[in-house]
Amino acid sequence: MESKPNNLATDRQVRRRVIFSFIGFFIFIGLVYLAFRWLYHTPDAAGVHAPLRKGYEVNEKIFGGTFNKNTLVKTYPLSAATTHVRVNGDVGMGEDFDPKTWKMHLVRNVGDTLLISMAEIKALPKTEIVFDFKCIEGWSQVTHWGGVKFTDFLAHFGLDSLAAYKYIGLQTPDKAYYVGIDMNSMLQPQTILCYEMNGKPLPYDQGAPLRLIIPVKYGIKHLKRIGTMFFSNTQPADYWAERGYDFYSGH
Ligand SMILES: Nc1nc2c(c(=O)[nH]1)N[C@H]1C(S)=C(S)[C@@H](COP(=O)(O)O)O[C@H]1N2
Ligand SMILES: [Mo]
Numbered sequence: 001m002e003s004k005p006n007n008l009a010t011d012r013q014v015r016r017r018v019i020f021s022f023i024g025f026f027i028f029i030g031l032v033y034l035a036f037r038w039l040y041h042t043p044d045a046a047g048v049h050a051p052l053r054k055g056y057e058v059n060e061k062i063f064g065g066t067f068n069k070n071t072l073v074k075t076y077p078l079s080a081a082t083t084h085v086r087v088n089g090d091v092g093m094g095e096d097f098d099p100k101t102w103k104m105h106l107v108r109n110v111g112d113t114l115l116i117s118m119a120e121i122k123a124l125p126k127t128e129i130v131f132d133f134k135c136i137e138g139w140s141q142v143t144h145w146g147g148v149k150f151t152d153f154l155a156h157f158g159l160d161s162l163a164a165y166k167y168i169g170l171q172t173p174d175k176a177y178y179v180g181i182d183m184n185s186m187l188q189p190q191t192i193l194c195y196e197m198n199g200k201p202l203p204y205d206q207g208a209p210l211r212l213i214i215p216v217k218y219g220i221k222h223l224k225r226i227g228t229m230f231f232s233n234t235q236p237a238d239y240w241a242e243r244g245y246d247f248y249s250g251h
Pocket of ligand 2: 088089134135136137218219220
């Protein structure tokens with residue numbers, strides 16, 4: 001009697017399976033190739049391919065949506081702060097600028113700009129913070145900053161109603177560097193308009209007389225040398241977002 005083991009594959013079946021799995025493999029490689037080609041040819045959306053920009057936006061919805069402005073960024077004792085603070089980024093930091101005659105241009109409304117002097121800002125209560133400053137390039141430093149809490153600033157100048165806008169835009173006096181920031185992050189209590197570093201007046205290269213320190217964001221958003229501040233319900237222009245980085249840039 002011939003007994004045919006029916007649970008074992010015949011040579012023919014084995015050969016067929018090998019052939020099919022090779023065909024499957026090549027189809028897979030082909031599809032990966034086509035997906036990349038498609039991505040490469042998608043239109044540019046503010047510096048990156050549209051599907052990648054979409055990825056940033058989905059991220060922003062998730063993390064922006066769960067952002068709680070009462071959650072504090074980790075702080076450190078004064079002794080942990082470095083005295084050799086790195087200088088990074090000099091866009092909009094030209095030499096033809098005098099911090100002594102500076103005034104902030106705060107646009108309350110189109111055609112209604114408030115000029116604010118450094119003396120007025122320094123008269124407000126001072127807030128200090130020591131935190132881990134993170135640059136998107138991959139370095140971070142524990143640094144010590146002092147200035148006025150952004151919420152105190154708004155309240156003092158009777159500008160609370162402007163907090164109803166979705167975004168704030170900041171620009172250097174020459175408008176060469178500019179950032180857009182979601183209002184929730186601006187209202188987080190560790191965000192300061194900063195005029196001191198390590199207990200001394202802010203150095204020229206670090207943004208004197210006034211810069212932004214916003215610990216919930218990466219370094220790119222900490223605009224040095226604030227010239228103009230304005231309010232908007234649409235995303236303000238943002239220097240690095242236009243060059244392919246994430247607009248939200250929170251961490
Ligand atoms: N005006 C202006 N502000 C700027 C930049 C810039 O090029 N110009 N660079 C940003 C980046 S990328 C970083 S990491 C921080 C660095 O701040 P620091 O020079 O005080 O370390 O400033 C931010 N603010
Ligand atoms: Mo940075």
